[in-house]
Amino acid sequence: MNLIPTTLADGFWHWLWFNEKAKSSAGVATIGDELFMYIFWLSVVWFVFLMGLTFYFVVKYRRKPGQKLVRSPAHHTPLEIAWTVVPTLFLVYIFFKGFWGYADALVAPANAELINLKAQKWAWRMTYPNGAESPLSTRFTYTDAQGNQLTSAQDAPIFVVPAGKPVQLRMSSMDVIHSFWVPDFRAKFDIFPNRYTAYWFQADEVGDHPIYCAEYCGDLHSEMYAILRVLPEAEYRSTIDGWAIPWDQGPVPVGKVLYKTKGCAACHTVDGTPNTGPTWSHIWGEEHEFEGGGKAVVDANYIRESILVPAAKIRKGFPNQMVSFQGQLNDRELDALIAYIESLGANPPAPGTGHSETGAETEPAGSN
Numbered sequence: 335m336n337l338i339p340t341t342l343a344d345g346f347w348h349w350l351w352f353n354e355k356a357k358s359s360a361g362v363a364t365i366g367d368e369l370f371m372y373i374f375w376l377s378v379v380w381f382v383f384l385m386g387l388t389f390y391f392v393v394k395y396r397r398k399p400g401q402k403l404v405r406s407p408a409h410h411t412p413l414e415i416a417w418t419v420v421p422t423l424f425l426v427y428i429f430f431k432g433f434w435g436y437a438d439a440l441v442a443p444a445n446a447e448l449i450n451l452k453a454q455k456w457a458w459r460m461t462y463p464n465g466a467e468s469p470l471s472t473r474f475t476y477t478d479a480q481g482n483q484l485t486s487a488q489d490a491p492i493f494v495v496p497a498g499k500p501v502q503l504r505m506s507s508m509d510v511i512h513s514f515w516v517p518d519f520r521a522k523f524d525i526f527p528n529r530y531t532a533y534w535f536q537a538d539e540v541g542d543h544p545i546y547c548a549e550y551c552g553d554l555h556s557e558m559y560a561i562l563r564v565l566p567e568a569e570y571r572s573t574i575d576g577w578a579i580p581w582d583q584g585p586v587p588v589g590k591v592l593y594k595t596k597g598c599a600a601c602h603t604v605d606g607t608p609n610t611g612p613t614w615s616h617i618w619g620e621e622h623e624f625e626g627g628g629k630a631v632v633d634a635n636y637i638r639e640s641i642l643v644p645a646a647k648i649r650k651g652f653p654n655q656m657v658s659f660q661g662q663l664n665d666r667e668l669d670a671l672i673a674y675i676e677s678l679g680a681n682p683p684a685p686g687t688g689h690s691e692t693g694a695e696t697e698p699a700g701s702n
């Protein structure tokens with residue numbers, strides 16, 4: 335996939351001059367750009383001055399015919415104090431600027447939206463203040479600053495954050511060290527196992543920003559990305575409310591949300607059309623045949639096995655493409671998914687459950 339910023343392609347100077355401002359208004363982003371340019375220009379000025387002086391001296395004091403060698407002074411206290419103190423002042427300024435930027439990045443404003451971020455080989459997961467999680471994976475397209483339309487080669491989660499409000503991330507890793515990196519925000523922070531690190535930013539404009547992992551963490555390190563979507567605050571709220579798991583409403587509504595947030599929706603439909611995987615509509619009670627022979631009736635046990643050990647029974651006509659959700663779904667969640675699939679209708683229909691959503695149901699009950 336190609337999410338490399340194309341800014342360089344617009345010309346070296348464009349890139350060098352930081353025409354592209356950090357898209358986060360929080361302290362660290364602006365300090366980052368500012369300090370970078372300060373150090374850059376400081377280096378340029380001193381480099382030109384020192385090299386110029388060297389060149390001038392080489393020419394001026396070069397050995398000329400007939401000139402006697404003079405003993406150069408070994409010590410000049412005022413000069414030595416000057417060339418120690420002056421550069422030190424520049425360095426002290428850099429230190430404090432950097433230190434303040436760092437401290438700023440750690441200490442979030444009190445009204446910040448607290449979001450948990452989990453890093454894991456090789457994926458990101460966000461848990462919002464209402465307990466909701468982003469859908470596990472979606473194919474996404476991203477339009478960069480130059481208007482190029484980029485599409486991810488892999489599924490990746492889309493995270494949402496409110497615009498114009500500080501967002502604090504409480505980050506930890508499930509395995510090795512990762513690093514949260516949003517180039518647009520100049521945000522980069524290490525994430526450790528068994529420990530939390532914090533980072534905050536404020537994005538004022540609505541838009542998408544790629545997130546990368548900036549700490550080499552194994553084979554698929556380069557595929558460890560996600561999209562950070564900045565939404566107007568009201569839209570952000572309604573989005574995470576839609577992802578919230580309504581535990582107090584019983585298993586069926588819970589299963590319905592899990593269907594979306596756990597990524598099942600990427601391969602399964604609930605309206606009768608087959609996708610990468612079979613539809614869930616009216617499969618309850620149906621007899622399914624498997625690749626390589628054998629068949630079974632779809633019931634709670636069959637569904638449980640299909641989710642935890644998908645490769646055990648491959649439905650005829652479908653690829654062996656589903657990954658195991660062992661460890662990703664607890665028993666309560668499995669129960670909810672099973673209840674949800676059951677709620678999508680039985681085949682043959684149970685007496686007295688007039689189906690109405692798909693074509694087959696218009697036939698009298700018991701006809702198939």
Ligand SMILES: [Cu+2]
Binds near residue numbers: 551
């Ligand atoms: Cu990583």
